[in-house]
Amino acid sequence: MTTLLTPDELEAALRTIGAERYHNLHPFHKALHGGRLTRGQIQAWALNRYYYQASIPAKDATLLARLPTPELRREWRRRLIDHDGTEPGTGGVARWLKLTEGLGLDTAYVQSLDGLLPGTRFAVDAYVHFVRDKSVLEAIASSLTELFSPTIISERVSGMLRNYSFITEETLAYFAPRLTQAPQDSAFALAYVKEHARTVEQQQAVINALKFKCGVLWSMLDELDYAYVAPGHIPPGSFRPQDDR
Amino acid sequence: MTTLLTPDELEAALRTIGAERYHNLHPFHKALHGGRLTRGQIQAWALNRYYYQASIPAKDATLLARLPTPELRREWRRRLIDHDGTEPGTGGVARWLKLTEGLGLDTAYVQSLDGLLPGTRFAVDAYVHFVRDKSVLEAIASSLTELFSPTIISERVSGMLRNYSFITEETLAYFAPRLTQAPQDSAFALAYVKEHARTVEQQQAVINALKFKCGVLWSMLDELDYAYVAPGHIPPGSFRPQDDR
Structure with a gap:
């Protein structure tokens, strides 16, 4: 990339990254929503994804501590x-x-992180470290995967309710509020990035930050698919499903 | 673990971790040495492993900067x-x-890291961050995978020379000096850990540090096996072999 993009061209470039790299394209995502996984495999997904969810406040607090104005911090x-x-x-x-x-x-086992795949830990920690070590502009840009999350959440909720008898609306209570929270969050972050990425270098950094974050989410599903979907290669020490209904 | 181990019991516990978790047990390692990979798959291994090799001096310099005595720093x-x-x-x-x-x-492509698997980057960076953020004792303990490397190197060199026509002794020049360097390094680190892990908590921390490092190496092979071995799921943007002889 060698020419400066308009803010709308930058937005288009970011949306293209989502269309090519967001984890709704991953085989594990398709298997999860398509009803092709066992309860034990879905447990493995939920247990590993817990570490991501539990680290998001650490990620946001790390960024909060670096933001310069009351408006941004609020x-x-x-x-x-x-x-x-x-x-x-x-x-x-x-x-x-x-x-x-x-x-x-x-719950105590989930919170202990004892059964976590090492690859999940490395990917999630990489996200927290990115937000600590990179520029505020890149840190905010790395949250922009939320631009693409309402679609995946709709697919996930409807697909999982339809395909698995052991999944209920109550079990999936996490997702409903995200359908309104994520668009609010991503609208702010997108407007910020469009206003503040004013040089070619800054725009490239924003694009790379979103690619990095897509890699975090993608790599988590790589590890799950490799460890838990046939033939299955669970690393030494990680969670082993007890039942495979 | 609730009772203090003798230094020799601690060494035995560390060697047991290697026997259960070192990456010579990984399916990708066995395929690599057993002659079951294509040249393109071996390229993917070498390209990703390059990031590990290139980060080791950063890891060692990070630790060097934290060591308290001339003896340790030398x-x-x-x-x-x-x-x-x-x-x-x-x-x-x-x-x-x-x-x-x-x-x-x-070489310029390899050094650019453009084709790296995201999971490789996260695992390797996790190792450098571990050495920066944990105690000096844990940082030194995380190097103890070198206790187990002479065996894997012998298997690798003999297996690869025997099984692949495009591999020569000159290509594998990396490994010969490691057969003498690694034992020297690990003897020092093992003696240090046996002397300085004097409480139950310190011994548990040392054991966890070695498990962590085994997870780094294992997770790198998970990603390679998932991405490049049949059916193959190369993440968006990562290296795609041009030839598969």
């Missing part, structure tokens, strides 16, 4: 409230534990 | 010399580029 504080809630049992992390509990996993 | 400085060499074209990183070049990869 916006990012709202994300913390969404994920951590206002009292025990509320917020996105707690709702994710409803999902793992509904799937039959022991 | 020991760790030797590792830097082994990997970075004494003049251009010498040292382990340069010898690894002989391997990628011998496999037909463009």
Whole structure:
């Protein structure tokens, strides 16, 4: 990339990255929503994805600590409230534990992270470190995968309810609020990036930040597919499903 | 673990971790040495592993900067010399580029990291961050996978020379010096850990550090096997072999 894009051209470039690299294109995602997984495989997904959910507030707090204005900090504080809630049992992390509990996993085991795939840990930690170490512009840009999440959430909820008898609307309570939260979050982040990426270098950095984040989400599904879908190569020490209904 | 181990019991516990978790047990390792991979698949391995090799001096320099005595720093400085060499074209990183070049990869492309699997980057970066963020004792313990590397190197060199017509001793020049360097390095690190892990908590931390490092190496092979071995799921943007002889 050698010429400066208009803000709308930058947005188009970012949306193209989503169309090519977002994890709704991953084979594991298709298997999950298409009803081709066992309960044990879905447990493995929910257990590993828990570490992502539980690290999002750490990611947002890391960025919050670097933001220069009350306006930006208020916006990012709202994300913390969404994920951590206002009292025990509320917020996105707690709702994710409803999902793992509904799937039959022991909550203390999930929270211990003992069964986590090493690759999940490395990918999620890479996201938190990115937001700590890169520019604020790149850190905000890395959140832009939320531009693409309402579609995947709709597919996920309808597909999982239709295809798995052990999945209920209550189990999937995590997802409903995200359908309104994610568009609000991504609208702010997109407007910020379009306004502040004013040089070729900054625009390239924004594009690379979104590619990086797509790689985080994609790599998590690579590990799950490799470990838990036939023939299955679960690494030493990671979660082993007890039942495979 | 609730009782203090003797130094020799600690060593035995560490060797058990290697026997259960070292990446010589991984299916990709067995395929590589057993002659079951194509040249393109071996290119993918060498290209991704290059990022590990190129990051080892960064890892060692990060630890060097935290070591408290001239004795420890001299020991760790030797590792830097082994990997970075004494003049251009010498040292382990340069010898690894002989391997990628011998496999037909463009050196500038390898060094650009453009074709790297995201999962490789996350795993390798996790190792560098571990050495920066954990205690010096844990950082030194995480190097102890070298206890197990002479065996894997012997298997690798003999297996690859026997099974692939496009692999020569010159291509594999990286490995010969490692057969003497790795035992020297790991003997020092093992003695250090046996002397300094004096509480149950420190011994558990040392054990966890070695498990963590085994997870780094294992996860790199997970990603390679998933991306490049049949059916193959190469992530968007990563290296695609041009020839599959």
